[in-house]
Amino acid sequence: MLPLIICSVLLSAPSVRAQDAGRLAKQLCVACHGVSGDSKSPMFPKLNAQTSDYLVAQLKGFRQHVRGESDARAYMWAIASQLDDATVASLADYYSQQPATTGGTGDATLIAEGQKIFEQGLPDKGVPACASCHGAQGHGNGQFPRLAGQHADYLMRQIEVFQNGTRANAPVMSAVAHTLGKDDAKAVTTFLQSQ
């Protein structure tokens, strides 16, 4: 069903224009990313309140196939290939202005551990403080994405694909991911979702 919806939306607008970003978001992106980008399923990342620069970089990354993990291939490559630069910019602008939402809360001990990793890193293991790039509150900044409120399962999958090299669009983040053990990753993503 979903591919049919996608085809009909895209085919009805062979050259998607920038001013159609809001309409496109509500007709097409909504099916997976939710109203206002506030997705309810960890299969699909939240886009609301994400930084505009980061959203632009990701949509171009899908288009250029540098984000090569299997979910990106299956879901985002075809969609992104239909979007020109102006549309990418205006979709990014649209989602960056949608209000932030927090995710579900989890185990309190895990959250406390995760907060410590986020704010201070784990010097013994060479893990840097995530806050140094992603912002003190995890709200992101420019090319550094917002992580606060994002689905923990989605964040875990991204750490894994940075580690196994299928998501190769950000060498700096791949290097960070390699320092994270599975338990550390679990703690920090549980913390982030709760923000």
Ligand code: HEC
């Ligand atoms: C059929 C489902 C589906 C539709 C429709 C869809 N997406 Fe996605 N999108 C995904 C999935 C799944 C991912 C996560 C890919 C991964 O895990 O690598 C994703 C990831 C993204 C990301 C990366 C987010 C991040 O935090 O890195 C952006 C940006 C994005 N989509 C934008 C859009 C836009 C804009 C539209 C509409 C033009 C759209 N998507 C339509 C399924 C979809």
Ligand code: HEC
């Ligand atoms: C030196 C800077 C830097 C540090 C430190 C850093 N990151 Fe990142 N991170 C990035 C960049 C840059 C990206 C965006 C990559 C891109 O454009 O695709 C990113 C992306 C991510 C993503 C993917 C987000 C999404 O929506 O798909 C996750 C998850 C992530 N970082 C987690 C962490 C965690 C957890 C830590 C701390 C252990 C951390 N990062 C520390 C620079 C950093």
